[in-house]
Amino acid sequence: MKLTDPVIKAAKPQDKAYTLSDGEGLALHIQPTGAKWWRFRYRFNGKPGLLSLGTYPDTGLKAARLERDRLKDLVKQGIDPSQNRQEEKLIAKIVSENSFEAVARQWWKDWRSTRTERHAEYVLRRLEADVFPVIGNKPVTDITTPLLLMTVKKIEARGALDIAKRALQTCGQIMRYAVAHGLAERNPAADVKPADALKSAKKTNHARLSAKELPELLRLIDAYDGQPLTRLALQMMAHTFVRTSELIGAKWEEFDLEARQWRIPAERMKMREEHIVPLTDQSLAILEDIRKLSGNRPLLFPSERGEGKSMSNNTLLYAIYRMGYHSRMTGHGFRGIASTILHEQGYPHDHIELQLAHAPRNAVSAAYNHARYLEQRASMMRDWSKYLDAVKAGAKVTPIRKTA
Structure with missing residues (x-):
């Protein structure tokens, strides 16, 4: 039955x-x-x-x-x-074991060793959010060009054009890794470039003020009534014009106060090369005030939450917003202001670019190392700090001295 x-x-x-x-x-x-x-x-x-x-x-x-x-x-x-x-x-x-996600995670483990921890974690988070849910469980041998394009088109559809472009590039790296390790016969991402399949995004620069608006910003920073370390971080950024991530991740062991130098290690730099920031009287005074607040902790700007983490870049951004500069200025904007003014004042382009730690632009720049033109750059930074003090005080500033 x-x-x-x-x-x-x-x-x-x-x-x-x-x-x-x-x-x-x-x-x-x-x-x-x-x-x-x-x-x-x-x-x-x-x-x-x-x-x-x-x-x-x-x-x-x-x-x-x-x-x-x-x-x-x-x-x-x-x-x-x-x-x-x-x-x-x-x-x-x-x-x-040979799914796209499994291969991608193995690629990431090998690839991350030459990248900053922050950048590596960002790439993995983007894969987990945008790519793995779509093609993560598919064998790498089944990944096709149309499948990759469908994945990045979904990202593009929500307006994240730059993320879509980077996702396609990252998928291409993963598939090259699969080919190199005998897990796939070909890289389908090689058949198409981001510009062929994705919309062009209008390039925008980081929001920043004009040189005429700089004095008022400096005065508002000095009068900032928020956390003292936040105020000092903004002052330090104005005088050194380093990247926000380079500033908030600064450790006391990187500073040689006697030599008046801040040596940012290669692993914390975008270009993966050690960067020297000459310290002026003004920046040294700021560091002294920071020491009084941060004490013996390794980080200059520790997070209020503790856990050995540094201040968030949003902390600086929100402080700038509180001062009335929402959508008009960012921490990165200090770099643009410094570059514009120093170029206008006649400082050599290569000296400015080297101090900004930009990627080499030509064969001459490529020959520079982190210590080239250090004396001239130190002089330029001293003049820059004096310039900031003068405009903040409302003085009529004559052209700052040009370096040879």
């Missing part, structure tokens, strides 16, 4: 396991614990075989019968169901 759901539900556990047959090799084994297991018995090449088909009610009666019928068809085709299941598990394991 065929089984029915009421019969199965009514079956109670006994002292010993027993079986309810549904026919054609399918039976339900009732365990003393109450567990109800589906079993399929068959013969292949004269030898008996037994497979588990799951438990009831997770696997219902109808599903168990469908699976039994599928396995019977395999036997008719000359395929051992047990061997077939082992092969399917092996294939699934290979697919899992």
Whole structure:
């Protein structure tokens, strides 16, 4: 007699396991614990075989019968169901180990060693948010150009054009890694460039004030009534015009106050090269005030939350907003202001670019190292600090002295 759901539900556990047959090799084994297991018995090449088909009610009666019928068809085709299941598990394991996500995470582990921790973590977060949910479970061998384009087009559709472009580039790196390690035969991302498939995004510069607005900003920074360390961080940024991440991650061990130098290590620099910032009288005075507040902690600007982390870049941005410069100025804006004014005052372009730690622009710049023109740069920075003090005080400033 065929089984029915009421019969199965009514079956109670006994002292010993027993079986309810549904026919054609399918039976339900009732365990003393109450567990109800589906079993399929068959013969292949004269030898008996037994497979588990799951438990009831997770696997219902109808599903168990469908699976039994599928396995019977395999036997008719000359395929051992047990061997077939082992092969399917092996294939699934290979697919899992060579899925796009698995390969991407292995690529990331190797790739991250030459990047800053912050940048590496950002790339992984973007993959987890935008790429893995779409193609992460697909074998790298199944990744095609249309599939990659569909993935980045979804990112583009929400207006994140730059993220879409970077996602396509990152996927290309991952697929090159797969090819190099024998996990895929070709890189489908090589067939298309971001500009071929994605909309062009209008390039915008970081918001910054004009030189005429700088004096008022400096005065508002001095009068800032928020956290003292935030005020000192903004003052330090104005005098050194380093990147926000370079400032908030600063450690006391990087400073040689006697030599009047701040040496930012390569691993914290965008260009992956050590950067020297000459310290002026004004920046040294700011550092003295910072020391009084940060004490013996390794970071100049520790987070208020503790945990050994540095101040957030948003802390500086929100402070600038509080002073009335929302959407008009950012921490990065100090770099643009300094570059504009110093160029207008006639300082050599290469000296300014080197102090900004920009990427080399030509063969001459490429020959520079982090210590080239250090004396001239130190003089330029001294003049810059004097210029800031003068305009903040409202003085009519004559052109600051040009360096040779």
